[in-house]
Amino acid sequence: MNKKDILRLQEMERKRIAEELHDTTVQDMVYLSQQLELILLYLEQDVTQARLEVITARHQIKNIIGDMRDAIYDLRPLILDEIGWNAAWERLKKKLLKMQAQLKISFDIDSIDPFDGLIAISVYRIVCEGCQNIVKHSNAKIIKVIIRNLGNYIKIKICDDGIGFSQKVTTSHFGLHFMYERVVALSGKMKIDSNTSGTIIQIKIPVGEGKKNDSCNDCG
Numbered sequence: 269m270n271k272k273d274i275l276r277l278q279e280m281e282r283k284r285i286a287e288e289l290h291d292t293t294v295q296d297m298v299y300l301s302q303q304l305e306l307i308l309l310y311l312e313q314d315v316t317q318a319r320l321e322v323i324t325a326r327h328q329i330k331n332i333i334g335d336m337r338d339a340i341y342d343l344r345p346l347i348l349d350e351i352g353w354n355a356a357w358e359r360l361k362k363k364l365l366k367m368q369a370q371l372k373i374s375f376d377i378d379s380i381d382p383f384d385g386l387i388a389i390s391v392y393r394i395v396c397e398g399c400q401n402i403v404k405h406s407n408a409k410i411i412k413v414i415i416r417n418l419g420n421y422i423k424i425k426i427c428d429d430g431i432g433f434s435q436k437v438t439t440s441h442f443g444l445h446f447m448y449e450r451v452v453a454l455s456g457k458m459k460i461d462s463n464t465s466g467t468i469i470q471i472k473i474p475v476g477e478g479k480k481n482d483s484c485n486d487c488g
């Protein structure tokens with residue numbers, strides 16, 4: 269990956285964060301400010317109604333704080349700093365269940381602590397995107413993620429039983445492109461098998477000694 273590719277990846281990530289903040293936090297703040305205007309009006313005419321609006325606004329502020337926390341967490345997942353590897357996956361599970369409560373989620377995840385933090389964060393981000401795509405696009409009932417730490421390699425498998433898709437990575441969609449670029453940045457390989465009964469994404473990333481042998485030629 270050359271310098272231009274790294275800059276492009278950074279720009280893509282910034283664009284996505286800006287879009288997410290716009291779609292959640294900024295929209296909510298606009299709504300909140302309209303609510304405050306309303307409260308000002310009610311204060312003159314109907315104090316009870318004004319009180320009710322204040323309660324709604326307070327609830328709204330709590331939601332915004334939650335969204336801000338999520339956005340900050342996404343910027344810098346606390347995998348290595350505070351909450352730890354296992355807790356980060358629990359957090360992702362919760363987030364996915366919030367998006368789709370009926371989902372059956374199975375995470376079978378080895379620890380990759382011994383390796384450097386960049387790999388842990390990259391693996392986490394890649395799996396997050398894969399899982400969010402499943403929830404957003406696949407109509408799947410089951411998500412299965414397996415991460416194996418084989419010493420020289422990390423193998424990731426993200427499976428769903430959804431509707432599948434044809435896998436042309438286009439520039440208008442960010443996520444798959446982002447996953448692919450990340451994997452390439454780590455000298456790994458990514459393979460997508462998708463049909464009408466589901467999708468399997470397999471990734472293999474060399475680590476430690478595995479980085480020295482250039483044998484990461486397949487995902488098997």
Ligand SMILES: Nc1ncnc2c1ncn2[C@@H]1O[C@H](COP(=O)(O)OP(=O)(O)OP(=O)(O)O)[C@@H](O)[C@H]1O
Nearest residue numbers: 401402405406430431432433441442443444445467
């Ligand atoms: N697991 C999946 N099941 C079904 N369709 C999928 C799956 N993963 C991706 N897709 C399809 O591939 C397209 C591209 O995915 P990608 O993550 O690149 O973009 P996006 O999710 O649409 O938007 P973004 O990630 O930029 O918010 C999706 O729009 C969807 O049609």
Ligand SMILES: [Mg+2]
Nearest residue numbers: 400401443444
């Ligand atoms: Mg996506």
